[in-house]
Amino acid sequence: MGRLLWGKVTGTMFLAMGIAAASGCSFDAKDARAPSARKPRTVSVQTATMRFQDAVAEYDMTGCESHQPGTCWEQMLAVIKPARELRKAMHTDKSVNADAYRSAYALIEKMERGIAVGKDRRALEYGNGDDLGAIAPPTNRPAVFGSAHELNDWLDEHPVK
Template sequence: MGRHRMWGKAAGALVLAAVVSGCSDSSDSADKGATKPAAKAVTVGEATATFQAAVTKFDTDGGCLEQEPGTCWEQMQALMKPARDLRKAANADKSTGPEFWSEAYALIDTMEDGIAVGEDKGFPAGGDALTNRDEVLGSAHDLSDWLAAHPVQ
């Protein structure tokens, strides 16, 4: 019985050491996170420029020429990220109100609907039916046009 009791104490000590080690690591991580400076807020002007650059890159890279599903997902996501950043910047912008941004918000929401599908649905044969490419890519270009017509610094 003494041998089992000694093994139990050794195992308990190891478990205790692992728990203490895990706790100290997590508290160190929390302390490190607390000392990180907050990310600098992006201005509407910067977000607009970044979004416009993403649309221009999409166009100059040839857009999305393949009709097969899944061939344009990366490009769709590359346009969605700066659109989300633009929405955050517009929300934080105090010089304009939500009414000013309502059309831009609607276009970004349409892009979100297309991305929410979770994949590129491709372009249907005949081109009569709309796909999530239209929601994301078409709305991105409409948003780009809207931003050009409504410049904000």
């Protein structure tokens, strides 16, 4: 009777291990770390501010002089990435009241709405190069670049300690 029971237990264990292996279940010591250890580290507001202001300065040096649609998308992405990092850093900053960054959040949100278009759009885009004026969809460049400069000014007026 002992052998029969031992055989059933062993068989059940092999069956369970086979099912676990087939379903992709495994144990890794890296997975056993505490959840906080796996969380990506957020940079400080001061570091994020410097990165954002550097991106705006880089845009100011290289610029985007072309009025042709689609020629400034890379610059838009280069400015929004550090703005997102800045928003995340501000969100995790517990040293100030949540309202302290209200204006900065509004400007970053305006930039996000400009990026949400999914491309660099200009008023010239739907014609043959002629300015279409009021019938053309608006450009999203001021929403991204204009708001970035406003945020840059706001950061200068409200230095991070």
